[in-house]
Amino acid sequence: MKSSASLLLSQKQSLVLTPQLIESIRLLQLAHTELRQFVEQEVEKNPLLELTTNDSEADDDFSSVLGEDPPRGERENGAEPSERLREEKSTRDTPAAGPGEDVNPERFVANPETLHEHVARQIALTAFNPQERMIAGALANHLDDTGYLPVDLLELAGILNVPLSVVERVLAALQLFDPPGLFGRTVRECLELQLRQQDRFDPAMAVLVANLQMVADREFKALQQLCGVDEEDLLDMLHELRALDPKPGHRFQSGGPESIQPEVWVQPSREGGWNVELDPNTLPKVLINESYFVEVSRLTAQNPKDQAFLNECMENANWLVRSLDQRAKTIIKVAAEIVHQQDAFLRHGVTHLRPLNLRTVADAINMHESTVSRVTSNKYISTPRGVFELKYFFTVAIGSCEGGDAHSAEAVRHQIKAMIAAEDAVLSDEEIAVRLRENGIDLARRTVMKYREAMNIPSSVQRRREKRGWP
Known part of the structure; x- marks a missing residue:
């Protein structure tokens, strides 16, 4: 067969995921705290966006609700409009406390002390020589959030180029820190440290701590024989053991306390059904200052570079507003269908929870399963039966x-x-x-x-x- 070259014209359709479309999909699975952080970052970058929770302020400042135009600024020191936009944006977003203005005292509350801060403070107050202080800092850096020390001392001694005996001596000093049990390398050592500081690590207790698996398996008769104590003494030892803290580092917080805030609220309606609403407090309210855009456009009309920057800001602002609106509509649509499917659960309790999967909800609201999965991730719903994660209602x-x-x-x-x-x-x-x-x-x-x-x-x-x- 003779081969030859030819030109063929064909048409085909394909879906191209643009960066903005990918970002819109990502917004669906963000929890409200993560969403607020994302929006705040966008507002910081875009001078045309404003984040507000007060409708009255919006009525005064934004052209989208026929508000008053912002004051006209003038170029100073030859600053370009794009730079001045960012400067004015920073100035408008920085709260200034005037005379007699109330100051929120929560702004001055100290953050909770972390485990590593607590240990560093005690190291600073301990009489270590320079070499020992260096070793103590290295050991503290390997401390995990539970208070355990998952490190090989011989390997660490080689890295620090110090004798193993010195590392062991420093570790022994660190194991006396507060709270008791810190720097234990195993659960057994952690409990042993606590018992030693209570002066309760006698031979019988040492045997009990050495056989924690038997304690977990409730092999009490065998433990009684191993420890050489009677039933009453063993009961007292077990109560002492259970009063210890196997994870002493967990009493310290790595950040502020986190609370669950439902994004969807369900309440009975007068007609006998259910009212499904979004909590407005979890939805960041973003507005576009169109009058500010028009005003600055006059100043940048003769500069293509600045005008392109301003148009890009407006395009990104419109995308963010549309994406947030679409996200809210999708969440309420999915939540309403879940409420419809689990009506018996809301009326009669968990024994009437129906088996449900993503496909059932997706087919009912004409969406893809992946969209429903993203919407129900890390989001909570408040019902008369309590607060539940949306994923809770999907069961086998x-x-x-x-x-x-x-x-x-x-x-x-x-x-x-x-x-x-x-x-x-x-x-x-x-x-x-x-x-x-x-x-x-x-x-x-x-x-x-x-x-x-x-x-x-x-x-x-x-x-x-x-x-x-x-x-």
Whole structure:
């Protein structure tokens, strides 16, 4: 066959993800705190954007609501309009406290002390020589958030080019720091340090700490023999052990306390349905100062570079406003469909939670599953039943013995927990599975065990030991 070259004309369509489209998709999965940080960064970069939470201020300042034009500025010292825009933006965003103006005292509250700050302060007050202080700083840098020291001392000594005995001597001094248990390399050492500072690390307690796995497995008879104590003494030792802090570093905060703020609120309506609304406090309100844009455009009309910068600012501002509006509409659309699907849960509780997946919601509102997944990530909804993450309502379906409607995995877990809480005689996993099948839930014993362990509920053997008086 003879080969030859030819030209063919064809048409095809393809979806191109522009940077702005990618950014709009990313906005969907941001929680309200992350969204506010993103918006604040955009407002800082764009002189045409203003972030406000006061409608009355918006009525006075923005042309989008027929507000008063901002004062006209003049070029000073030959400054370019684009530079002056940024300077004026910075000036307008900086609050100035006038005479007699109330000052928020929360601005002057000190941040909580972190673990590393707490340790550094104690190192500064300890009588170390320069070499020991250097070693102490290196050890403190390896301290994790729980207060443990996950480092090999021999390797660290080689890196610092100091004898291992000196590193061990400095570590021994650091292990006396407050709170007790810091710089322990294992759970056993952490608990041992705390007991030593309480002067309670006797031979019997040393044996108990050396066999923590037996404590976790509740092998109390064997522990009683190993420690050489009677039942009453062992109970006292176990109570002392449980009063210790296995993670002493967790009492320090790495930042400010975080609270859950729901973005969607659900309340009963007068007609018998549900009102689904977005919380306005979680939605950053961004407005475009169009009059400011017009005013500065007059000054930059003869300078193509400055005019291009101003037009780019306006384009980015319009994109941000549209993206935030689309994000809010998408969240309320997804939340409303979830509320519709889980109506029985809102009326009767967790036992009526329906099995639900992303595809069901996506098909109902004509969206892609990935969009629904992004919308429901890290977002919370306030209902008459409490505050839940939107992901909570998506659960696996468990079949029915009688061929009826499937059961939600979360509802089944709730039934297992209720059975164990109300048991007179301890129920085994097989007995729980039998009772569930009597209620029409087809669940295997292994699945019962998996759900029970996920809820941190002890096995029937361990629960039986507790009923006999063991802790």
